[in-house]
Amino acid sequence: MTVDEARILGALSGVRDPELDEPITELGFVSNLEIEGEAVNIRLRLPTYFCAPNFAYLMVADAREAALSVPGIGKAKVILEEHYASEELNSGVNAGGGFDDAFPGETEGPDLEELRTIFRRKSFVSRQERLCRTLLSEGRSPQELAAMRLGEMATSQDFEKYLERRKELGLDVSEESPLVVDPDGNKVPEEAVIEHLRFAKTVRVSIEGNAGLCRGLLDVRYGGRRGVGQKEAML
Amino acid sequence: MYEKDGEKYFVVDGHVHYWDASPENRNKYGEGFINCFYDYHKNLSPEEWVWPKEKYDKYTEEDMMHDLFETGYVDVAIFQPTYLTEFFPHGFNTTEQNAVLKEKYPDKFILNGSFDPREGVQGLEQFEELVDKYDLKGVKLYTAEWKGDSRGWKLSDPSATKYLEKCVELGVKNIHVHKGPTIWPLNRDAFDVADVDEAASEFPDLNFIVEHVGLPRLEDFCWIGVQEPNVYGGLAVAIPFIHTRRHYFTQVIGELLYWLGEDRLLFGSDYAIWSPKWLVEEFVDLQMPESGEFEDFSELTPEVKRKILGLNAAKLYDIEVPEELQVEHAGTGPAVTEKPAADLPT
Numbered sequence: 390m391t392v393d394e395a396r397i398l399g400a401l402s403g404v405r406d407p408e409l410d411e412p413i414t415e416l417g418f419v420s421n422l423e424i425e426g427e428a429v430n431i432r433l434r435l436p437t438y439f440c441a442p443n444f445a446y447l448m449v450a451d452a453r454e455a456a457l458s459v460p461g462i463g464k465a466k467v468i469l470e471e472h473y474a475s476e477e478l479n480s481g482v483n484a485g486g487g488f489d490d491a492f493p494g495e496t497e498g499p500d501l502e503e504l505r506t507i508f509r510r511k512s513f514v515s516r517q518e519r520l521c522r523t524l525l526s527e528g529r530s531p532q533e534l535a536a537m538r539l540g541e542m543a544t545s546q547d548f549e550k551y552l553e554r555r556k557e558l559g560l561d562v563s564e565e566s567p568l569v570v571d572p573d574g575n576k577v578p579e580e581a582v583i584e585h586l587r588f589a590k591t592v593r594v595s596i597e598g599n600a601g602l603c604r605g606l607l608d609v610r611y612g613g614r615r616g617v618g619q620k621e622a623m624l
Numbered sequence: 625m626y627e628k629d630g631e632k633y634f635v636v637d638g639h640v641h642y643w644d645a646s647p648e649n650r651n652k653y654g655e656g657f658i659n660c661f662y663d664y665h666k667n668l669s670p671e672e673w674v675w676p677k678e679k680y681d682k683y684t685e686e687d688m689m690h691d692l693f694e695t696g697y698v699d700v701a702i703f704q705p706t707y708l709t710e711f712f713p714h715g716f717n718t719t720e721q722n723a724v725l726k727e728k729y730p731d732k733f734i735l736n737g738s739f740d741p742r743e744g745v746q747g748l749e750q751f752e753e754l755v756d757k758y759d760l761k762g763v764k765l766y767t768a769e770w771k772g773d774s775r776g777w778k779l780s781d782p783s784a785t786k787y788l789e790k791c792v793e794l795g796v797k798n799i800h801v802h803k804g805p806t807i808w809p810l811n812r813d814a815f816d817v818a819d820v821d822e823a824a825s826e827f828p829d830l831n832f833i834v835e836h837v838g839l840p841r842l843e844d845f846c847w848i849g850v851q852e853p854n855v856y857g858g859l860a861v862a863i864p865f866i867h868t869r870r871h872y873f874t875q876v877i878g879e880l881l882y883w884l885g886e887d888r889l890l891f892g893s894d895y896a897i898w899s900p901k902w903l904v905e906e907f908v909d910l911q912m913p914e915s916g917e918f919e920d921f922s923e924l925t926p927e928v929k930r931k932i933l934g935l936n937a938a939k940l941y942d943i944e945v946p947e948e949l950q951v952e953h954a955g956t957g958p959a960v961t962e963k964p965a966a967d968l969p970t
Contacts (some may be wrong), residue, residue: 408840437663438656441805441814473656488811495775497809504813511843526916587920588843591883594875595842598865601872602840605667 393424393461398618400455401431407505408444409600410512413452416600417607417616420470427463429456434470434616436606442474443504446491449482506558510572513554515596518589520547521569531586535579540564625949626697626904626933631926633908634949636937637692637701637900639800639835639860639892642725643717646682653770654711665897668864673899683896685725693732696893696900699934700943702734704764704800704835710771723758734941736762736800741783742771748790755794761941763796764835768804768814776807780819788827798940799823800858802835815841817848824852831940833890836861837880846883856940857884859932860892866906878912878921886928890937904933927951 402414413419413433421432431452435445449467456465469478474492481491489496521534523545529537539562542548555562560574567576569585577585626633645658662680679687692698703722707715715721719737726735737760739751754760768776777784779801791799807814817838824832837857838845849855857880865873880889891907893900912924922928930951938945 437660439660439805443811443813473653492810494773495808496811498811501811504811507813588847591843591846591879594872594879595840598842598869598872598876599840601869602667602865605868606663609663609667 393459394422396459397422397424397429397431397456397462400459401452402618404448404451404455406444406600406603407447407508407512408441408596409603410508410515410596411600413448414616414618415620416604417611417619418448419452419617419619420611422617427461429459429462429465431456431465431467432470433467434607434611435472436603436610438471438473440472442472442478442492443488443501445469445472445474446478446482446488447501447505449478450488453482509554509557511592511596513551513558513572514589515593516547516551516554517569518586518593520545520551521586522590523547531582532579534569535567535577535582537568538564539566539568542568625699626908628905628908631908631930632949633697633904633926633930634934634938634945635697635699635900635904636891636934636941636943637696637698637893637895638833638858638890638937639704640688640692640701640895641704641706641717641897642685642688642722643706643896644682644714644721645680645712645716649712649714651711651713654708654716657708657711657716661897664861668868669898670867670902673902675896680896685728688725688895689729689732691899691901692895697904698900700734700938700941701732701895702736702762702892702937702941704736704802705738706764706766706769706802707738707740708766708769710769719754719758719760726758734761734943736760736764736798737796738763738765739787740769740771741777741781741787742774744783748786751787751790752794755796760794760796762798762800763791764800764802766802766804767819768802768806770806774808775810776804776814778807778819779823784823785826788823788830792827792829797829798831798833800833800835803838803841813841815844817841817844820855821848821852824848824855828854830854831856833858833940835892837876837889842876842879846879849880849884849888855884856888856890856936858890858892860894861897863891863893863903863907864898866910867902870910874910874912874918874921877910877924878918881922881924881928882920886922886931887936889932890940891933907933 402412404413406413406416418433420434423430449469453465453467456462466483469475477491487500489500552562569577571577626635666674692701705717705719705722707718709715722735726733735758737754801820803815805814820832820834831854833856834845835858862876893903908929910924912918912921
């Protein structure tokens with residue numbers, strides 16, 4: 390692997406499947422990567438021919454933007470393979486237009502930002518539940534969680550991911566701010582913490598299960614062939 | 625009927641198809657569709673249950689009768705039609721196709737119909753004729769179905785309301801809803817079940833069975849399920865996870881029992897994507913683990929399994945169940961509760 394390829398993969402690992410809350414590199418969605426001087430060609434693949442076109446578009450567009458952010462790369466082309474709307478998505482993204490331009494007449498209202506926000510909120514809730522689950526298993530009570538502030542937390546991967554999602558939503562990440570907040574940033578009161586986390590658990594089960602299904606389908610569809618930069622073995 | 629360890633289970637397979645996806649009856653989208661189905665089949669089936677692709681494209685009446693009724697323990701199966709005529713010129717599995725088997729084996733099958741609100745007044749008349757002709761008690765709706773330039777519709781559309789009013793009038797009381805990846809507008813989440821919530825509130829006399837328990841939006845489905853007593857969950861596509869991803873399936877069934885209770889969940893194989901034999905056997909064997917992660921889930925007793933495997937669906941479709949296969953006592957699932965406090969707009 391050349392240095393440039395590693396850099397591009399590094400940038401692509403910052404692109405998440407908005408629905409599954411995992412990097413496209415780890416999910417095995419990057420099927421090929423070619424660099425020629427300043428230009429890079431990236432090929433993406435998805436678990437099914439009919440994966441939702443809006444999420445597909447976000448990943449293709451985000452991948453292109455990520456590649457272009459790498460110093461020394463002046464041109465990036467991203468091709469989504471074997472999808473019912475490949476043609477529209479590929480020409481739309483690589484022409485630099487929005488989702489509305491790729492599917493004229495088939496959309497309404499704000500581009501895809503609203504959709505992206507809905508899934509950022511879900512992923513925030515799920516990450517928070519994951520973190521709190523660990524704290525509860527370590528012996529903290531729900532009441533204690535309600536009183537905790539971010540500054541009291543020890544560093545961990547789950548905590549970093551939680552902060553990352555929290556920042557994306559534009560919420561307070563200062564040391565004094567409460568640990569358990571809703572997706573609007575409001576502190577969850579002590580009496581509501583148990584119920585809040587109970588529903589959050591359902592959100593996490595849903596997202597994690599969905600990710601498992603998608604990994605399985607991708608594996609079957611491509612006969613277990615790993616994606617570029619995919620570290621984990623597929624299920 | 626399935627029997628194990630002295631317990632008997634009446635089995636209603638709430639979701640079966642008799643499809644034709646042969647090369648002669650499909651365009652490139654239809655090919656993509658059936659390939660996607662085949663990947664689902666291969667991904668979650670036990671190895672010995674994986675069919676060759678040619679058989680999967682188009683199987684026979686004998687295959688179906690054998691897999692459901694001879695070896696699959698099914699007492700009654702419910703046909704859920706999926707027209708998809710934009711992908712399959714003669715239809716994927718229409719009411720008319722399914723009716724051939726219904727007429728031949730009237731006691732084995734329940735025939736459901738379908739409607740498409742985009743067909744307007746003319747469609748409404750045709751729907752009424754379909755209901756009269758086959759004496760339908762239920763419909764299967766696929767909101768992501770394409771039609772011309774349209775990529776889908778919502779249950780809350782005014783045009784759909786007219787059809788639901790017609791369902792009330794005609795006694796078509798079971799509305800099975802299946803979400804898919806496309807819908808207008810295309811930039812919104814197609815899997816969102818908020819429209820089912822609206823329709824269920826507006827039509828309290830109809831039962832709304834959300835197929836695949838709202839997957840991949842389990843949380844959105846549970847959210848509406850706790851508020852609407854006439855919302856049910858169909859377990860097709862969820863239940864096959866039991867084989868290769870048992871831990872995940874146990875979590876899903878635990879969540880469903882927690883939010884909806886045992887009286888509103890319906891078994892379905894989604895035949896021929898999966899076959900009922902191994903699903904029924906593995907489901908009856910399933911126990912809720914006692915470890916921490918599962919502690920707030922209720923126990924999976926034979927009574928709970930009896931309801932899910934057949935008695936709940938029998939109630940919705942007035943299917944006669946032999947006396948010895950009934951559950952003696954009423955459900956212990958939670959009643960309809962207030963909205964949970966967790967704030968998560970959908």
